[in-house]
Amino acid sequence: MQKYRKFLYAFVALAVFAGLFGGCAARGASPVQKSTVSMGSVVTVKVYGAENADGELLANTILGAIADLDTKVISKNAQTSELARLNMSEHPETPQKVSPELFVALRETKAIYSQSDGKAALASGALTEIWGMDTESFRVPFSSEIESAKALCTDETVLFTDDGCVAFRNGQTLNLGSVGKGLACDKAVQMLAETGLLPQNGGMLVSVGGSLALVGSPKNGAPFTVGVRNPFGSENEHFATLSMSGGFVSTSGSYEKKFEKDGKTYHHLLDLTTGFPAETDLCAVTVTAKTGLQSDALSTLCFLLGEEKSLPILKEYSAEAIFVYTDRTVHVTGGLSSALQMTDSTFKAEAV
Amino acid sequence: MKQKTYKIALMGLLAATAMVLSYLESMLPTAFLPPGAKPGFSNLANMFAAAVLGLPSALTIAVLKACFAGLMRGGTSFFMSLCGGVASTFVMWFLFNKGKKLGSVGIGVVSAVSHNAGQLAVAAVLVGNASVLGYAPILLLCALIAGTLTGLVFRAVLPALQKATKSFIQTPNRKE
Amino acid sequence: MTKKWISRADVIVLAVLLLVGLGLWILPRVLPQGDALVAEVTVGGETVLELDLQTATARKTYTLENGVVLVTENHTVAVLSADCPDKVCVNTGVLSRVGEVAACVPTGTVVTVKGESRAILDGITY
Structure with missing residues (x-):
């Protein structure tokens, strides 16, 4: 009887420790989470099921990539972005080569909005500007302003060539503001694939101002x-x-x-x-x-x-x-x- | 026959002792104690009974103690004391007579823990909700302290008790 | 009958039980709390009241049919008074964490703090 008792005590002790560690491990399965502000929104990356170091690296990589996407490619405001420079071209009617990334984004946006009966367009910048939407200094424009801006907000004069060039009418402003968050989500998923830092049973959730990208599972395939x-x-x-x-x-x-x-x-x-x-x-x-x-x-x-x-x-x-x-x-x-x-x-x- | 009478008399004494101790316990201010925790000295009588008198007698004392609690503080107290008392009596009897490795402290602690376990079990049944187990951690920790103290006190008074009751019963000797 | 005060087996038992007790005591304090704290009140096993602690800031009292009075304040709940001889429930004090319990056995009343796992979202779209 005495011998068994020792085993019993040891077993109980082990069970307790196992329970405590199990509880801690389960908590360790709470995601690595990092946030920044980009594109005027809160961007959050949550990595599930990866080692802390991997998760942090992945999150930082994605956040950096999204920030770069904004400032270097699609932002309308940042002078450094490709789109901003495109909008500032002196002769936009002449087809200009743009990066494949920007090209695809512009062309697809035009394609989707082409079904909006004119209510939405890639070239919406003229109107969003006079309403102060881009700089968040909202104002109600005068009717004359609206009339002239409206005329510039049509995608009929935005053309894409097969070799990756874009042309549009002078005075128009191409705007990816309404799809920027979605583009950032795509970017995040692309970076995930490139870094390969997520284990098979892991998951990732990226939130860019309320637009979400979901990959894998947060827990056990759920x-x-x-x-x-x-x-x-x-x-x-x-x-x-x-x-x-x-x-x-x-x-x-x-x-x-x-x-x-x-x-x-x-x-x-x-x-x-x-x-x-x-x-x-x-x-x-x-x-x-x-x-x-x-x-x-x-x-x-x-x-x-x-x-x-x-x-x-x-x-x-x-x-x-x-x-x-x-x-x-x-x-x-x-x-x-x-x-x-x-x-x-x-x-x-x-x-x- | 003489022995049987003496045994019954001893049981009566022990039962009375248990009740007195229980009453004194209830007089203690509860403010400084975690809810539901007791010093546990009333168990001393039970411990001696379980050690010396054998299971049926020890159980009887536990039941009597429960009745006393019921008269003093109501029906729920009866059930709680009964369940806790019976559980700890069984455990104590087993440990005193079969478990050779445990000292007084160990027996005191285990009996206190099983007393609380019994009480929680019946409480859960009475309220229809297993959530009362939420009290378990704090009760367990208090039982460790109370049980240790009770065990020490028991061991301390044991020689005196044995001497006093020597004439009543033949105590079976245990190997140390 | 034992002549031993304390033996090695005793120490092992004490140590094991101490660990178990501490573990159980720490557990609710380290577990994630969940987003929506709710105080569930049951009498005789039937849920009679569910109080949302998330929105409970100003002091508010609730009197049950069996005479038990509860009070919520600042995201916590406590038993204010009850018709029972021992007042264990009242002495239990203020509950604020998931898993904490206050029970009144004579009246069959139990107050448990629960975290609504339903409210644990991975994300929100807006």
Whole structure:
């Protein structure tokens, strides 16, 4: 009996230690998380299931790559970016060679927005500038300003050649502002593949101002749980969650950037055919798509076009969407219904 | 026959002792103690009974103590004391008579822990919620201290008790 | 009957139990708390009240049917008073962490702090 007792005590002690260490290890599975501010948004990288050192390296690499993407390639404001210099060309009608990365981004954005009945365009810079959207010094432009800017906001005069050149009319300003976050998400996934720092059973979540890239799994093959922000609530409030095993999500909403003047509220999603913020019953659209660029562009497109016209376009890109209306009704496209779980009973969801 | 009568008399004395100790314990201010923790000196009588009188008698004393608690502080106290008392009595009897390696401290501690375990078990049943186990860590830590003290006191008074009861019963000698 | 005060086996038992006790005591204090603290109140096993501690800032009292009075304040909950002889529940004090419990056995009341894992999001799209 005495001998067994010693074993029993040892076993109990081991069990306790195992439990404690197991608990600590499980906590160690909490992700490596790093954030910076880039593109005027908070960019966060979460790496799951990797060694701390790897996770940190990966996160830093991605954050650096996104910052570079902004300042060197797609930013409209930074003088150093390729796009800014392109916009400043003296003779933009003459096709100019741009980097493959920028070329693809510009061409795809034009392609997606070409289905917006003119409400969205790659060349939207003329209008976003007079509204002060780019510098966040919002103002209501004069009608004359709007008229002349509108004329410049058409993609019909933006042309791409097969050898990677771009041409557009003098006075136009090409703008990737509405797809920048999606592009950053794509960049993050690209860097992940290049560095190969993620183990097979790991996962990564990148958030660029609310546009997300999801890779792998946060834990044991389980999907990510993503909250959909409540447009009427504070920053951390969500009205639903999405269960996603990878992919890209973006949201466009009138609640994000807006300002008030003389008692009227102006949001930032401009309808280029009117030159004013789009008038709609929608207050937010969330889109899941195959690339970050697509999810970002399509969410803007859906917001401007409205649900009915957007549905066929979404199908074309194999994308799904959640339309949130100002009366708190929520319409969800078929492919997302099973992944979506409502968590706020003041919203009513319907499948479309 | 004489022995049996004496045995019963001893049981009566021990039971009374347990009740008195229990009463004194309840008079202690509880503010400085973690919730539910007791000094445990009332277990001294139980310990002696479990050590000397054999299982049935020891259990009887535990039941009597529980009844006393029930009369003093209500139905729940009865069940808690009963469960805790029975559990710790079983454990003590086993350790005193079969477990050769443990000293008084060890027996005191294990009996205190099993007393608390029994109480938590019945508490969980009574409230219908296993969450009461949340008290387990703090009770366990207190049981270690209380059990150690009780064990030491028991060992200290043991010779005197043995001497006093020598005429009552033949105590089985144990190898040290 | 033992003549030993304390033996080697005793020390082992004490050490093991001490470790177990400390481990169990530390555990709730190091575990991640989760986003939404909720105080679940059960009487006789049935949940009678769920208090959202996340939004509980100003002092608020709740009186149960069995006479137990709870108070929430500053994201914590405590049993203010109860009709029981020992007042163990009241003496348990203030609960603030996931896993902490205050129980009143005579009235069958248990207050447990739970963390809603539902609220643990990997990310949020906005």
